[in-house]
Amino acid sequence: MRITIIGSGNVATHLAAAFKNAGHHIVQVYSRNMQNAALLAYHVKAEAIDSLEDLNSDTDIFVIAVKDDAIGKIAQQLAGYDKLVVHTSGAADLYTLLAFTDNAGVFYPLQTFSKTKEVDFLTVPVCIEGADEEIAKQLTSLAQTISNNVYQVNSVKRKTLHLAAVFACNFPNYLYGIAQQLLAQQNMDFDMLKPLILETAQKVQSNLPMQVQTGPAIRNDESTMNFHLQLLEGNSQLQQLYSLLSQGIIKLDNEQRGDK
Numbered sequence: 001m002r003i004t005i006i007g008s009g010n011v012a013t014h015l016a017a018a019f020k021n022a023g024h025h026i027v028q029v030y031s032r033n034m035q036n037a038a039l040l041a042y043h044v045k046a047e048a049i050d051s052l053e054d055l056n057s058d059t060d061i062f063v064i065a066v067k068d069d070a071i072g073k074i075a076q077q078l079a080g081y082d083k084l085v086v087h088t089s090g091a092a093d094l095y096t097l098l099a100f101t102d103n104a105g106v107f108y109p110l111q112t113f114s115k116t117k118e119v120d121f122l123t124v125p126v127c128i129e130g131a132d133e134e135i136a137k138q139l140t141s142l143a144q145t146i147s148n149n150v151y152q153v154n155s156v157k158r159k160t161l162h163l164a165a166v167f168a169c170n171f172p173n174y175l176y177g178i179a180q181q182l183l184a185q186q187n188m189d190f191d192m193l194k195p196l197i198l199e200t201a202q203k204v205q206s207n208l209p210m211q212v213q214t215g216p217a218i219r220n221d222e223s224t225m226n227f228h229l230q231l232l233e234g235n236s237q238l239q240q241l242y243s244l245l246s247q248g249i250i251k252l253d254n255e256q257r258g259d260k
Helices: 010-021 034-043 068-081 133-144 155-185 190-203 222-231 236-257
Strands: 002-006 025-030 047-049 061-064 084-087 104-109 125-130 149-152
Touching (some): 002 010, 010 034, 025 034, 034 047, 084 133, 125 155, 155 190, 222 236
Parallel strands (some): 002 061, 025 047, 084 104, 125 149
Antiparallel strands (some): 104 125
């Protein structure tokens, strides 16, 4: 397919590369920052532009990979081209595009991306939604050229999936940051925790999370939990967070066991 990428951030960068590697033609890369557009365009052999007025209509699909609050504004400007328009957001629904065009869909890759780290896109789940069955089929075919894990997920389910991803990815990464700061206070290296983090991540590849939950909360070890709270004296926010998470683990474990 002939593909135009709207955006030059993490998602746009990885998607453009995946499409290019799969044999698709990247027509143009748009960014408000010409330097960013040019850098991505260079890697995928496309034309860089920094104005939507310079868009080439000789494309099959516009892929909007920008911040959620900018999707509608860009979609409005693309509607006049009568081309398939998709966004890559997990939180924005399809109606963000349908307000301006019926030729619309969603192409949401469920992964955390950084420009400096390569990702095997074949393993990335891609969630598809189309304004009609034909568009959904077209987007599914496109997704299958870059991923072995393609799902049709409507806007309601995709928002829940995005919420779950925040709990599974963004929040744990924040907690890693807290752990790093706690260690730094005692001149210890975060690398000491990396084998633990990796082992935990590997366990949930073959087990449900609560089946492999460990730690003082799951053991209802009040003595250890109280000691931890004492160590956090002077930081009420972390004390509250520690208590909230510990109580959550205990409550979820009781629910799993059928306790009331």
